[in-house]
Amino acid sequence: MGLSMANAAQTTLNVGMGSADAGKLDPHLATTTPDKGLLHWMYNGLVRIKPGQASPQFIEPDLAESWTSSADGLTWTFKLRRGVQCHGKYGEFDAEDAVFSIQRAANKEKSSFAKDFGAVGSVEATGSYEVKITLTEPVPSLLGLLVPYHGGNMVCKDAVEELGEDYQRSPIGTGPFMFAEYQPQQYVKLVANKDYFRGAPKIKEIYYRYIPSDASRDLAFQSGEIDLIYGKQDQTWVDRIKKIPNTEVVVMEPGEMSVIHLNMTMPPLDNPLVRQAVAHAIDRDLMVQFKGPGVTRKSVSVVPEGYLGYTSDITKYPHDPAKAKALLAEAGFPNGVTLKTIHTTLSGMLSTMEAVQATLKKSGINLEITTVEHATFHAQIRKDLSQVVHYSAARFPIADVYLTQFFDSASIVGTPTAVTNFSHCNVADSEIRAARVESDSTKQLALWKTAQQKIMDTVCAVPIFQNLQLWAWNSSLDLGVDVKGSLNLSPPVTEKAYFKN
Amino acid sequence: MSSFVIRRLGFAIVTLFAVLTLVFFIVRILPGDPAMVILGDQASMEAIDALRARLGLDRPLIVQYSDFMVGVLSGDWGTSLVSGRPVIAEILKVLPATIELTLVSLLLGALIGIPLGIWSAVKRNRLPDYFTRLSSLIGLSFPAFVSAILLLLVFAIQLRWFPVISSGQGTNLVDRLRDLALPAINLGLIMAAYITRVARSSMLEVLSQDYVRTARAKGIIFSQIIWRHCLLNSMIPVVTVVGLYLGILIGNSVLTEIVFNRPGLGKLIVGALNQRDYTMLQGMMVIYTLIVVVVNLLTDLTYGLIDPRVKYK
Numbered sequence: 001m002g003l004s005m006a007n008a009a010q011t012t013l014n015v016g017m018g019s020a021d022a023g024k025l026d027p028h029l030a031t032t033t034p035d036k037g038l039l040h041w042m043y044n045g046l047v048r049i050k051p052g053q054a055s056p057q058f059i060e061p062d063l064a065e066s067w068t069s070s071a072d073g074l075t076w077t078f079k080l081r082r083g084v085q086c087h088g089k090y091g092e093f094d095a096e097d098a099v100f101s102i103q104r105a106a107n108k109e110k111s112s113f114a115k116d117f118g119a120v121g122s123v124e125a126t127g128s129y130e131v132k133i134t135l136t137e138p139v140p141s142l143l144g145l146l147v148p149y150h151g152g153n154m155v156c157k158d159a160v161e162e163l164g165e166d167y168q169r170s171p172i173g174t175g176p177f178m179f180a181e182y183q184p185q186q187y188v189k190l191v192a193n194k195d196y197f198r199g200a201p202k203i204k205e206i207y208y209r210y211i212p213s214d215a216s217r218d219l220a221f222q223s224g225e226i227d228l229i230y231g232k233q234d235q236t237w238v239d240r241i242k243k244i245p246n247t248e249v250v251v252m253e254p255g256e257m258s259v260i261h262l263n264m265t266m267p268p269l270d271n272p273l274v275r276q277a278v279a280h281a282i283d284r285d286l287m288v289q290f291k292g293p294g295v296t297r298k299s300v301s302v303v304p305e306g307y308l309g310y311t312s313d314i315t316k317y318p319h320d321p322a323k324a325k326a327l328l329a330e331a332g333f334p335n336g337v338t339l340k341t342i343h344t345t346l347s348g349m350l351s352t353m354e355a356v357q358a359t360l361k362k363s364g365i366n367l368e369i370t371t372v373e374h375a376t377f378h379a380q381i382r383k384d385l386s387q388v389v390h391y392s393a394a395r396f397p398i399a400d401v402y403l404t405q406f407f408d409s410a411s412i413v414g415t416p417t418a419v420t421n422f423s424h425c426n427v428a429d430s431e432i433r434a435a436r437v438e439s440d441s442t443k444q445l446a447l448w449k450t451a452q453q454k455i456m457d458t459v460c461a462v463p464i465f466q467n468l469q470l471w472a473w474n475s476s477l478d479l480g481v482d483v484k485g486s487l488n489l490s491p492p493v494t495e496k497a498y499f500k501n
Numbered sequence: 502m503s504s505f506v507i508r509r510l511g512f513a514i515v516t517l518f519a520v521l522t523l524v525f526f527i528v529r530i531l532p533g534d535p536a537m538v539i540l541g542d543q544a545s546m547e548a549i550d551a552l553r554a555r556l557g558l559d560r561p562l563i564v565q566y567s568d569f570m571v572g573v574l575s576g577d578w579g580t581s582l583v584s585g586r587p588v589i590a591e592i593l594k595v596l597p598a599t600i601e602l603t604l605v606s607l608l609l610g611a612l613i614g615i616p617l618g619i620w621s622a623v624k625r626n627r628l629p630d631y632f633t634r635l636s637s638l639i640g641l642s643f644p645a646f647v648s649a650i651l652l653l654l655v656f657a658i659q660l661r662w663f664p665v666i667s668s669g670q671g672t673n674l675v676d677r678l679r680d681l682a683l684p685a686i687n688l689g690l691i692m693a694a695y696i697t698r699v700a701r702s703s704m705l706e707v708l709s710q711d712y713v714r715t716a717r718a719k720g721i722i723f724s725q726i727i728w729r730h731c732l733l734n735s736m737i738p739v740v741t742v743v744g745l746y747l748g749i750l751i752g753n754s755v756l757t758e759i760v761f762n763r764p765g766l767g768k769l770i771v772g773a774l775n776q777r778d779y780t781m782l783q784g785m786m787v788i789y790t791l792i793v794v795v796v797n798l799l800t801d802l803t804y805g806l807i808d809p810r811v812k813y814k
Binding site: 020029051112113115165169184185213216222223225341380393395403411415417418420 | 531532533534537538540542543544545546547548551555580584585586591594595620650654658659661664665666667668691724740760761762763764765768769771772775776777804811
């Protein structure tokens with residue numbers, strides 16, 4: 001099979017993904033990296049981030065050729081490209097499809113991302129190829145919601161209505177590749193969309209293979225059975241894979257930032273001196289060395305570096321065990337403190353926390369780790385049971401999303417509007433909410449900066465590092481773009497990708 | 502015999518009912534929320550609560566339980582909470598792969614284990630016996646995932662005789678056998694280690710029987726004694742162990758399925774457990790219980806084929 005697949009590799013791309021099986025193949029419901037990575041190649045948005053980039057600074061037209069917004073930022077009008085075909089028999093993508101898609105994405109019964117569209121008051125087709133979105137409040141980052149990511153993926157109305165529940169098993173989009181087949185626990189097969197409006201892809205088939213075992217995936221790549229492999233976020237993986245001849249490795253944005261959230265309602269973390277001591281006790285440089293400098297980046301702010309709105313102009317807490325001990329003594333803990341954390345058994349995260357535990361110990365902070373299975377971890381930290389929460393996440397790369405989900409008081413865990421504010425931080429609510437609707441980009445950046453400064457001054461959380469996304473591929477594969485990042489966490493396989501002879 | 506079978510099936514129904522009830526309540530005691538798993542970590546509590554309501558998970562447990570039992574009896578096992586796909590369809594898609602792997606492994610294990618066990622017993626306390634006992638001990642001690650990786654390194658990477666991962670695309674017999682070979686060898690060797698030890702002990706016990714001593718005293722050739730008088734008599738414990746192990750193997754093949762990237766029930770149940778997919782877990786338990794019951798029944802019926810003294814009442 002290895003030889004025959006290598007000969008067929010000129011137009012067939014085999015991808016090895018680190019997952020046991022497909023989840024939901026509906027782009028408005030898919031939340032896992034494996035599902036999003038696959039759907040990425042099947043859908044368009046009204047706009048898109050230039051393939052190979054992850055920053056909203058690189059937004060460009062996609063299904064919409066052009067757009068305008070009113071002076072008050074409340075009305076946006078998009079002119080759609082003509083002649084774009086939905087996969088299969090579902091006809092041309094037009095304004096009716098776009099309206100349906102956005103309404104569906106905003107519907108909490110149909111979408112996992114409805115909250116993102118909370119400010120959308122109405123969306124209507126004002127022509128066969130014109131869509132008008134009216135907002136209840138300005139959303140300067142509206143275009144970011146309309147890229148092919150989460151709710152911005154454009155679906156075809158006729159397909160969704162005809163397929164009903166089956167839609168999540170037979171996704172229909174407008175992108176360069178179309179769904180063809182699903183074999184449980186084995187693969188999803190995509191085929192080239194010959195009618196793609198940017199041109200027929202040179203790659204004719206993609207087998208997106210589910211290979212949960214890291215070792216098996218690496219061996220399959222080594223044997224040539226897969227051409228593009230999802231990597232383990234570890235320097236040792238990079239070093240090992242690079243030894244395989246004809247291999248290209250890419251380290252992509254956005255990074256998943258590891259942050260230690262300190263529950264400010266639980267003593268002794270209700271004492272700012274203790275929180276400052278924790279911040280000084282963590283050795284970020286050592287953590288980066290531990291994980292690998294090639295795949296991690298030190299974090300200093302509660303917004304990941306590279307996100308729009310990030311600033312490093314905040315109070316910094318350099319590693320200083322002596323200072324940490326002095327702060328503890330000043331707080332009334334001359335003999336140190338004991339903190340407790342509930343933590344997942346996921347090996348990548350647990351090894352990070354064990355390293356943090358070791359660095360804290362040098363400053364007299366004893367961290368007791370109770371490990372639980374991953375789904376249990378997520379349930380328990382959301383019940384506000386943990387004094388310290390280690391969380392690792394990537395989000396849409398603008399400061400608003402990270403700040404809102406982790407540091408706005410409306411997101412505090414255990415409340416009806418809870419998301420992931422584990423620290424009960426509430427010091428920057430006004431800046432976060434004002435920035436969200438600020439249409440002047442300079443003022444918006446200033447508000448985000450102030451929010452980060454306040455949060456870091458209060459030490460709601462201690463950022464450690466960003467773990468970047470790792471992929472590798474056979475060097476005979478040319479993706480046709482320079483890959484620096486990808487919002488959907490998989491490399492962009494577009495109509496430009498091909499195998500070199 | 503038919504009354505025996507009917508009685509056993511009756512017990513099976515009671516067993517199924519008890520297992521399903523136990524599983525239904527145990528999975529719901531586990532911490533972890535399927536709605537949260539489905540919506541992902543960025544979902545708000547409002548969205549999670551809304552999904553829980555849509556999935557019916559906010560209803561009283563007894564209401565969920567009665568709906569579930571009615572569904573099982575009417576053949577509706579629901580849809581996966583995570584993927585939305587029908588549970589029965591998902592199970593039936595991977596069940597053939599599990600049965601295929603299990604039966605081929607069993608066959609390999611028996612073909613290797615039974616002759617080895619007999620040989621070891623016949624050559625007791627001599628070099629062949631020591632070699633066989635050591636080999637079976639190694640086989641039993643070696644973790645399945647380690648032997649799987651070793652097989653891949655040797656036969657897939659170095660020699661390139663077999664693929665690393667099952668392609669899932671093989672429609673002809675040769676491709677299917679190539680995909681099946683290494684995982685079946687991996688499980689088959691472990692099974693052979695098991696069967697060897699049981700076959701050896703059983704044969705030793707039979708060889709110590711008076712009728713064997715009498716046959717030898719009468720001058721019958723030893724090989725004929727083994728073949729005619731000992732073999733079938735020594736097989737009853739082997740059949741028991743194989744039957745028990747078969748049921749375990751179907752569930753415990755998950756490591757082999759993961760390393761060789763084969764579809765199977767093991768992977769399905771581990772995934773369902775991690776994702777708190779209640780309906781899938783419940784459906785899997787129905788299948789597992791049925792498999793165990795059927796295998797035990799077939800094991801019992803096999804006794805009658807081996808030993809004509811066995812009567813079914």
